[in-house]
Amino acid sequence: xxxxxxxxxxxxxxxxxxxxxxxxxxxxxxxxxxxxxxxxxxxxxxxxxxxxxxxxxxxxxxxxxxxxxxxxxxxxxxxxxxxxxxxxxxxxxxxxxxxxxxxxxxxxxxxxxxxxxxxxxxxxxxxxxxxxxxxxxxxxxxxxxxxxxxxxxxxxxxxxxxxxxxxxxxxxxxxxxxxxxxxxxxxxxxxxxxxxxxxxxxxxxxxxxxxxxxxxxxxxxxxxxxx
Numbered sequence: 001x002x003x004x005x006x007x008x009x010x011x012x013x014x015x016x017x018x019x020x021x022x023x024x025x026x027x028x029x030x031x032x033x034x035x036x037x038x039x040x041x042x043x044x045x046x047x048x049x050x051x052x053x054x055x056x057x058x059x060x061x062x063x064x065x066x067x068x069x070x071x072x073x074x075x076x077x078x079x080x081x082x083x084x085x086x087x088x089x090x091x092x093x094x095x096x097x098x099x100x101x102x103x104x105x106x107x108x109x110x111x112x113x114x115x116x117x118x119x120x121x122x123x124x125x126x127x128x129x130x131x132x133x134x135x136x137x138x139x140x141x142x143x144x145x146x147x148x149x150x151x152x153x154x155x156x157x158x159x160x161x162x163x164x165x166x167x168x169x170x171x172x173x174x175x176x177x178x179x180x181x182x183x184x185x186x187x188x189x190x191x192x193x194x195x196x197x198x199x200x201x202x203x204x205x206x207x208x209x210x211x212x213x214x215x216x217x218x219x220x221x222x223x224x225x226x227x
Contacts (some may be wrong), residue, residue, distance in 0.1 A: 084143030098127035
């Protein structure tokens with residue numbers, strides 16, 4: 001009787017590679033490898049305004065978040081870096097407030113539906129203009145602005161609203177609370193910019209962010225009193 005060959009065939013199935021490695025043993029390029037501890041996307045940049053965001057790790061990235069490109073605007077690099085970090089905090093809160101207005105615009109109901117529906121849409125448009133102005137100022141200073149919704153959700157100080165529909169009085173109170181957060185942060189940023197000698201940032205924050213939010217908060221409060 002022929003002896004049975006117990007030697008494993010060279011064509012036998014190989015064990016699957018471990019997670020995070022390729023079949024040749026090199027580090028993988030999947031999500032697990034990209035977001036691992038110490039990887040490019042796992043690192044965070046902390047700004048003076050409390051902004052904490054993941055750095056991108058794309059091969060096409062030309063300027064990491066937090067890096068400052070020199071500009072010929074007669075401001076020291078340290079001044080630009082401080083203002084960029086502060087403005088990104090303002091930007092994240094403004095984007096969150098803008099989108100809160102859109103949510104309220106879509107979901108408002110009740111006796112004051114038409115009036116509030118139009119008010120929320122108008123305030124949304126005004127906040128969207130501020131978003132563009134702040135993001136452009138960050139670029140003027142040589143920085144990179146926060147842009148994507150998931151990064152905004154991490155960075156903003158405005159509490160996340162429920163997924164469902166709220167009553168009109170609850171919407172108005174939530175908007176008032178959000179405006180106060182934006183105004184408080186904007187005043188701090190305006191003061192810091194003035195101390196640094198960054199007149200352009202101070203003018204933008206006072207003239208656009210603070211004044212617009214104060215006026216919108218006034219309108220919202222008057223509507224809340226009438227409900």
